[in-house]
Amino acid sequence: MLQCFWSDETRFPSLNSLASIVELASQVSSNLHLVLQRTSSEITPLELAFSPYPASERACVRMTDTPIIMHEQQFQQLRHILNKLRLDSFSRVVFLVDKNGQQIAALGDIAELDTTSLASLAAGNVAATGGMAQLIGEKEFPTLSHEGERDSIHICIIGRVLLVVVFDDRSSLGLIKLRVKQASRDLALLFDELERLAAQHRDSEESLFAEITDDDIDSLFN
Amino acid sequence: MTFINYASREINCKIVYYGPGLCGKTTNLQYIYDATAPTAKGKLISLATETDRTLFFDFMPLELGTVRGFKTRFHLYTVPGQVFYDASRKLILKGVDGVVFVADSQEERMDANVESLYNLEENLSANGYDLSKIPYVLQLNKRDLPNVLPVDEMLAELKRNGEPTHEAVASNGAGVFDTLKSVAKQVLTELRKS
Numbered sequence: 001m002l003q004c005f006w007s008d009e010t011r012f013p014s015l016n017s018l019a020s021i022v023e024l025a026s027q028v029s030s031n032l033h034l035v036l037q038r039t040s041s042e043i044t045p046l047e048l049a050f051s052p053y054p055a056s057e058r059a060c061v062r063m064t065d066t067p068i069i070m071h072e073q074q075f076q077q078l079r080h081i082l083n084k085l086r087l088d089s090f091s092r093v094v095f096l097v098d099k100n101g102q103q104i105a106a107l108g109d110i111a112e113l114d115t116t117s118l119a120s121l122a123a124g125n126v127a128a129t130g131g132m133a134q135l136i137g138e139k140e141f142p143t144l145s146h147e148g149e150r151d152s153i154h155i156c157i158i159g160r161v162l163l164v165v166v167f168d169d170r171s172s173l174g175l176i177k178l179r180v181k182q183a184s185r186d187l188a189l190l191f192d193e194l195e196r197l198a199a200q201h202r203d204s205e206e207s208l209f210a211e212i213t214d215d216d217i218d219s220l221f222n
Numbered sequence: 223m224t225f226i227n228y229a230s231r232e233i234n235c236k237i238v239y240y241g242p243g244l245c246g247k248t249t250n251l252q253y254i255y256d257a258t259a260p261t262a263k264g265k266l267i268s269l270a271t272e273t274d275r276t277l278f279f280d281f282m283p284l285e286l287g288t289v290r291g292f293k294t295r296f297h298l299y300t301v302p303g304q305v306f307y308d309a310s311r312k313l314i315l316k317g318v319d320g321v322v323f324v325a326d327s328q329e330e331r332m333d334a335n336v337e338s339l340y341n342l343e344e345n346l347s348a349n350g351y352d353l354s355k356i357p358y359v360l361q362l363n364k365r366d367l368p369n370v371l372p373v374d375e376m377l378a379e380l381k382r383n384g385e386p387t388h389e390a391v392a393s394n395g396a397g398v399f400d401t402l403k404s405v406a407k408q409v410l411t412e413l414r415k416s
Contacts, residue, residue, distance in 0.1 A: 067224040075229035100317030101281075101297065102225040102234045116264045120281045120297065124269070127313040128278070212290055212414045220287045220294060220410075221403045 089179035091167040223317035241324035242334035243303035249392040320357035327370035357408030
């Protein structure tokens, strides 16, 4: 893996320069996997990595400030991936949260679990440890584990989302890590697809919310 | 950052209450929590020190109702106001959809208000936001105290653009829901625009 770092003060000059670097690196290996962070006005390269997967299987979750828009079909796929992970890893609960603490999906023994609060705390936890990582010169800590007497939590960062697994002594941290790694690839592909659909949604003029009237909004508060 | 779930027909938005230490951010949330029907709210999570000062954040989910068949759910957060928790404040602003700045109306806290507002602008900018472009409301809190500054004087110092402003006494709930309504309305209007 080749990682390139830029300091905060150094702005990456242009997309052309980025393209040159990609071209140069591609001559070294054809399995180049490029992860970009897009902000509102510029694209900042975070990492250039040589991926073991062929081009057709590559996926990355782009970090954007755009809303996550979940459609029925992708939501069912997502539930399928999470359910498979839960069964394969013998875990109690599997849920997916965005980095800002919004719960996206939850599966397992959730009847007596306050998943909304857990989601916001998991995001806070990742944000706090991410802040510590940056203070010591790391980009982030991609996984976090908290072991309890009976139940434990494993959190894995996948682009803009967090995969949270709650497990007990029917499973083990090693098995959870292995299964999470496998599920991460599927989730990354799925969120890539969602990103593409969100871009289409932005371009389309048929936004559902464009029809919201002032009266609709006022009625929420009456 | 709004999360729209077409499958479960939900819209989730994030609102952050910002302001100097002891200005009443947590009191705002506490009042909303106490005054809301149990079916419309989740737990109020407070990560506080032993002396009840906010250490990381307070959080409560609030369901407002349905608009065009979508449940609207607001996640309300507060930041720790004390100056040295700046790193935490910056993190909590990530993905914010709307901001309420709670100003302390007491004369001796005016400098703290100004400093905190400047800090808000700085931290928003670090997260790629511009205070003048996001849904934003200014709340002048603690209007019931004897040593408060006149409203005009506070607005001259703290008002940025044409943001809505509300006088409030968070401890008895005056102005609390007006403030929330004001910012929630802007967030939904923004959603319509985008």
